[in-house]
Amino acid sequence: MAKRNVNIKDVARRAKVHPSTVSRVLNPETRSMVSDAVALRIEKIAEEMGYSRSKLAYSLRTGKTHTIGVLIPDLTNPMFPPIIRQIERTLVEHGYIAILADSDNNQKSEKTIVESLKSRNVDGLILATAHRIDTIVSGVVDEHIPLVLINRTIDAHTVTAVINDDAYGIELAIDHLVELGHLDIAFLGGPQDTSTGHDRYLAFKKLLRAGKFKSHPKLIVNRKAFTEEEGRRGFKAIYQNGPQFTAVVAANDLLALGCYDAMTELGLKCPDDMSVTGFNDMPFVDRLAPPLTSVHIPCDEIGVHAAELLIERIRNPESPVRTVNLLPKLIVRKSSSAPKSRKK
Numbered sequence: 001m002a003k004r005n006v007n008i009k010d011v012a013r014r015a016k017v018h019p020s021t022v023s024r025v026l027n028p029e030t031r032s033m034v035s036d037a038v039a040l041r042i043e044k045i046a047e048e049m050g051y052s053r054s055k056l057a058y059s060l061r062t063g064k065t066h067t068i069g070v071l072i073p074d075l076t077n078p079m080f081p082p083i084i085r086q087i088e089r090t091l092v093e094h095g096y097i098a099i100l101a102d103s104d105n106n107q108k109s110e111k112t113i114v115e116s117l118k119s120r121n122v123d124g125l126i127l128a129t130a131h132r133i134d135t136i137v138s139g140v141v142d143e144h145i146p147l148v149l150i151n152r153t154i155d156a157h158t159v160t161a162v163i164n165d166d167a168y169g170i171e172l173a174i175d176h177l178v179e180l181g182h183l184d185i186a187f188l189g190g191p192q193d194t195s196t197g198h199d200r201y202l203a204f205k206k207l208l209r210a211g212k213f214k215s216h217p218k219l220i221v222n223r224k225a226f227t228e229e230e231g232r233r234g235f236k237a238i239y240q241n242g243p244q245f246t247a248v249v250a251a252n253d254l255l256a257l258g259c260y261d262a263m264t265e266l267g268l269k270c271p272d273d274m275s276v277t278g279f280n281d282m283p284f285v286d287r288l289a290p291p292l293t294s295v296h297i298p299c300d301e302i303g304v305h306a307a308e309l310l311i312e313r314i315r316n317p318e319s320p321v322r323t324v325n326l327l328p329k330l331i332v333r334k335s336s337s338a339p340k341s342r343k344k
Helices: 010-017 019-025 036-049 055-062 080-093 107-119 135-142 167-180 193-208 230-243 253-266 299-315
Strands: 069-071 095-102 124-127 147-150 160-164 183-190 220-222 246-250 275-280 293-296 324-328 328-332
Touching: 010 019, 010 036, 019 036, 069 080, 069 107, 080 095, 080 293, 080 299, 095 107, 095 183, 107 124, 107 135, 124 135, 124 299, 135 147, 135 253, 147 246, 160 299, 167 193, 167 246, 167 275, 167 293, 167 328, 183 253, 220 230, 230 246, 230 253, 246 253, 253 275, 253 299, 299 324
Parallel strands: 069 095, 069 124, 124 147, 147 160, 160 324, 183 220, 183 246, 246 275, 275 293
Antiparallel strands: 293 328
């Protein structure tokens, strides 16, 4: 004879409490409604009895799956794994699991993936793929699906987002290079349909207008993607077609790596012939030759904030839209030094 599965009523009978109390304890969203002492006793009894909540039955009863869709643009970009790790850890603490997807920087894939996640009845979405004007994001908002954007935001700022102060980060890089004695500085930017690409470009232009340094229009180039190959092509275009410069500010670390590649092809040495700064301070840039000076963004904080804000929106759909703007810091390494003519 098959052994009957233990249910909530069985646990309640053993614990001598009402079944609703057991239900609250075993639901991560309502556990806090019961005192710790009672909750711990019920959890222990449930474990001893071999109770296992049916996820399917729970989903059918409540409409909740306790799953969260997480979409990133490029899993090979080393900045994302630390963010994802903290998202997953934080979600697990609250009884949720993440379904991770990679769009490979393809907007058509982004739409397909988001539709697939929605069809799986995820309780919310965390997107790192937003564009400044984004119909996918607008559609999710219109359907009232809890949503948090990370690293990027949209122009309308009508969606909760966890981003970095990109303008401040660019200012840190420029101030560092100017203090070293660089006056002619190039800029290698990213796609302008993203907030990260656009905001970092605008910050560079603003500091240029303020007279902190000099830069010819031919030394300012935005590329179509935040990739190493685009960085290589961009640096070569600037170096071969523009006036002389002694340093380049790259709008992310992969673009900076492309600068390294191009400099090797052109027979240049970093930082003797050219200083390079990156942005994101992704893992392992300290092991490059030379180690990369980069604007560090707090990836762990991004992940934790994103998960917590999404859970807040799931539990309280009327919670106000918020933008968490985290401050970066500059990590100085050996890819930046005084220009050769100014070295003593």
